[in-house]
Amino acid sequence: MLLSLLSAVALSAAPITMTLEPSADAPMIQKEIYGQFAEHLGGCIYGGIWVGPESSIPNTDGYRNDVLQAMRELQIPVLRWPGGCFADEYHWMDGIGPRSERPRMVNNNWGGTVEDNSFGTNEFFNLCEMLGIEPYLSGNVGSGTVAELAQWVEYITAEDGPMARLRKQNGREKPWHLKYLGVGNESWGCGGNFTPDYYANVYRRYQTYCRNFNGNHLYKIASGASDYDYNWTEVMMKNAGHHMDGISLHYYTVTGWSGSKGAATNFTEDDYYWTLGKCLEVGDVVKKHCDIMDKYDPKGRVGLLVDEWGTWWDEEPGTVPGHLYQQNTMRDAMVAALSLNTFHNFTKRVKMTNIAQFANVLQAMLLTKDDQMVLTPTYYVFKMYVPHQDAQFVPFQIDSPMRDVRDNRQVPIVSATASVKDGVYTISLANTDLKEAQTVQIPLGTLIKKPSVSGEILTASDMAVYNDFGKAEAVTLKPFTSAKVDKNGLLTVTLPALSIVTLSVK
Ligand code: AHR
Numbered sequence: 001m002l003l004s005l006l007s008a009v010a011l012s013a014a015p016i017t018m019t020l021e022p023s024a025d026a027p028m029i030q031k032e033i034y035g036q037f038a039e040h041l042g043g044c045i046y047g048g049i050w051v052g053p054e055s056s057i058p059n060t061d062g063y064r065n066d067v068l069q070a071m072r073e074l075q076i077p078v079l080r081w082p083g084g085c086f087a088d089e090y091h092w093m094d095g096i097g098p099r100s101e102r103p104r105m106v107n108n109n110w111g112g113t114v115e116d117n118s119f120g121t122n123e124f125f126n127l128c129e130m131l132g133i134e135p136y137l138s139g140n141v142g143s144g145t146v147a148e149l150a151q152w153v154e155y156i157t158a159e160d161g162p163m164a165r166l167r168k169q170n171g172r173e174k175p176w177h178l179k180y181l182g183v184g185n186e187s188w189g190c191g192g193n194f195t196p197d198y199y200a201n202v203y204r205r206y207q208t209y210c211r212n213f214n215g216n217h218l219y220k221i222a223s224g225a226s227d228y229d230y231n232w233t234e235v236m237m238k239n240a241g242h243h244m245d246g247i248s249l250h251y252y253t254v255t256g257w258s259g260s261k262g263a264a265t266n267f268t269e270d271d272y273y274w275t276l277g278k279c280l281e282v283g284d285v286v287k288k289h290c291d292i293m294d295k296y297d298p299k300g301r302v303g304l305l306v307d308e309w310g311t312w313w314d315e316e317p318g319t320v321p322g323h324l325y326q327q328n329t330m331r332d333a334m335v336a337a338l339s340l341n342t343f344h345n346f347t348k349r350v351k352m353t354n355i356a357q358f359a360n361v362l363q364a365m366l367l368t369k370d371d372q373m374v375l376t377p378t379y380y381v382f383k384m385y386v387p388h389q390d391a392q393f394v395p396f397q398i399d400s401p402m403r404d405v406r407d408n409r410q411v412p413i414v415s416a417t418a419s420v421k422d423g424v425y426t427i428s429l430a431n432t433d434l435k436e437a438q439t440v441q442i443p444l445g446t447l448i449k450k451p452s453v454s455g456e457i458l459t460a461s462d463m464a465v466y467n468d469f470g471k472a473e474a475v476t477l478k479p480f481t482s483a484k485v486d487k488n489g490l491l492t493v494t495l496p497a498l499s500i501v502t503l504s505v506k
Contacts, residue, residue: 015439015492016414018398020425020447029419031077031389032134032352033343034382037308039084040119041110041361042323048359048368049127050119052099057371062118063127066373067359070366071131074382077389078180080136080307080354081124085109085190087182088142092152095120096170109190111322125156125176134179136307136354141184141206141223142192150209153181157216179219180352182307183207186250187223188232196235199223203236204243221305224248225289233289237296246303246351249289253279253335254312264313264326265464269434270406272331272463275311276432277409279335282309283342290349303351306343310356310363310378311335324361328467330460330475330498332363333377337430337500340385341417344393355382367469374467377475380458384477384502387426391419398440403432414438414495425505431495434463438495444505445489451505453491455480459499 038044051057051064058065082090086109094103095117102117128135137156139149154163157175164175183206185191187199194202207220222240224247225232236247253275255261262271289304311332312324319325336355343353355378356362365379400412415430425448431438444451457480465474480501482494495501 015441016398016400018396018416018427018440018442020418020442020444021395021397022420022447023395026393026395027347029344029347029388029391029393030351033340033347033350034074034076034385034389035078035080035136035307035352035354036076036358036365037080037084037354037356038358039361040082040086040090040107040115041084041357042320042325043360043368044357045119046115048366050123052118061126062123064368064373067366067368068131070373070375070379071133074365074379075386075389076131076133078134078136078352078354079128079358080138080182083109083138083185084308085186087138087185088140088144088191090140091144091148092121092140092155093148096122096155096166110324111320113320113323121152121156122170122172129176135176136180136182137178138182138185139206141187141202142190146206146209149183149206150211153178153210153218154213158213175214175216178216180221181210181218182221182223182248183210184223186226188226188229191223196232197239200236200239203240207243219245221246221248221307224250224305226250227285230288230292233292237293237302241296241302244302246305247293248305248307249286250308251282251285251306252308252310252312252356261312261314264316264332265329265466267331267464269463272434273403273405273411274407275331276334276338276411277405277407279311279339280342280411281409282306282339283345286342286346286350290346293349300349304346304349305351306353308356309339309353312362326362328364328367328376328378329464330377331463333381333458333475333500334430334432334498335363336378336381337428338415338432340381340388341415341428341430344388344417344419347393369469372469374469375473376467377458377460380475380477381500384456384458384500385428387421387424387502387504388417388419388428391421391426394418394420394425414440416440423506427503427505428501429493429495429503430500431497433497435497437497440493440495442491442493443489444485444491448489448505451485451489451491453483453485453503453505455483455501455503457496457499457501459496463498
């Protein structure tokens with residue numbers, strides 16, 4: 001762990017020092033760390049991304065124009081689809097061909113909603129191609145067959161043969177590109193309730209028949225553990241490690257799986273700090289899974305992909321049960337910043353993460369209501385962190401005091417991360433304290449001659465502030481002007497309470 005933190009101390013107003021220690025050996029922050037997840041769940045696909053070409057909502061070939069624009073601005077590197085739990089009940093052949101002839105289906109996982117299959121393989125791959133997004137396909141293992149998954153890969157990537165002919169009949173001549181292939185989802189739960197020993201064998205079998213056609217090269221991902229289930233990773237690495245390129249991990253910031261999870265917009269200061277402690281625990285969890293992977297794969301060939309993470313609150317009152325629609329406040333923004341800061345510390349092994357989910361579900365980037373769209377505080381964190389994509393991680397020391405929070409966890413007063421690309425340093429700082437401004441000093445003299453600094457800030461007057469339909473944005477990015485460099489190259493940054501800042505230094 002590159003972050004050095006003091007043990008719990010009384011909060012002090014003394015400046016916090018952050019020392020950058022760039023190293024040629026530091027890992028790259030693979031852009032896929034900024035991945036998104038779009039499941040057939042509530043309004044994520046239907047109404048969120050897809051309205052169909054006949055819709056009165058402005059769209060391009062059926063994709064909402066406002067959402068396309070938001071996707072472009074986030075420079076989404078990778079998009080996971082079609083689930084989630086949905087993936088293990090999805091039969092892809094129902095989602096190809098003329099839309100009017102596609103069968104309807106019941107989304108048994110998510111509210112029993114009937115879907116018309118109008119968003120299927122062609123619609124997903126065309127979207128990714130249009131936006132330069134790497135598709136991440138989640139295959140059906142739970143209720144599907146080996147042949148069904150093998151044929152899906154063939155339909156998408158083969159130049160010739162029966163599945164390629166079917167694709168061509170459906171109007172797509174050239175194969176698409178497919179790198180990331182998930183073999184099942186949560187196979188310990190909604191994806192089949194397998195034991196790890198049994199799933200390891202099933203995984204080995206399925207992946208055998210998912211072929212590399214015509215120069216396309218699959219990166220095969222085994223369904224991984226939930227949170228603290230280290231035995232799953234152990235058994236999978238031992239029994240199937242040689243057959244995979246990556247294994248997933250799901251970690252939600254959630255109070256528990258039974259009973260109320262708490263309201264997204266109505267919570268106490270104690271809840272706020274607890275949330276940050278829980279989200280930061282992903283660092284310990286990732287480390288423990290990495291330690292197991294190191295045992296079986298010391299060279300680090302197999303990636304750990306945190307392909308579902310984020311906050312999970314109670315559904316908003318009055319919304320469709322099972323659609324997981326929740327609002328998104330400055331608390332969620334803080335979770336996004338602290339989680340991304342943490343993932344940066346593990347990019348030797350963590351090659352992708354996918355926040356759940358892109359639109360209208362859980363910790364979403366955006367919410368839609370008919371023709372309106374709202375960008376959430378979490379969206380703005382992802383936007384301000386874009387410069388970290390494919391940049392080199394910059395190791396650092398920071399002497400932030402720690403706050404003790406509920407459940408024996410600790411939260412740094414200031415959480416930070418840094419990266420460098422093309423000689424430009426990007427430094428992100430989050431002041432988690434709800435009341436006090438914090439001063440951070442960063443000596444730059446030895447790194448950059450005559451540094452110049454610009455920045456952006458996301459902050460709000462209250463932890464529960466959110467953006468809502470029909471109202472001016474309450475949380476949005478603003479230029480940050482409280483960063484000054486003195487003649488010795490000492491950068492002094494004054495962070496308001498409850499704020500997230502990204503600085504660009506060159
Ligand atoms: O993201 C919502 C659900 O959470 C996913 O479908 C599932 O994989 C996880 O349990």
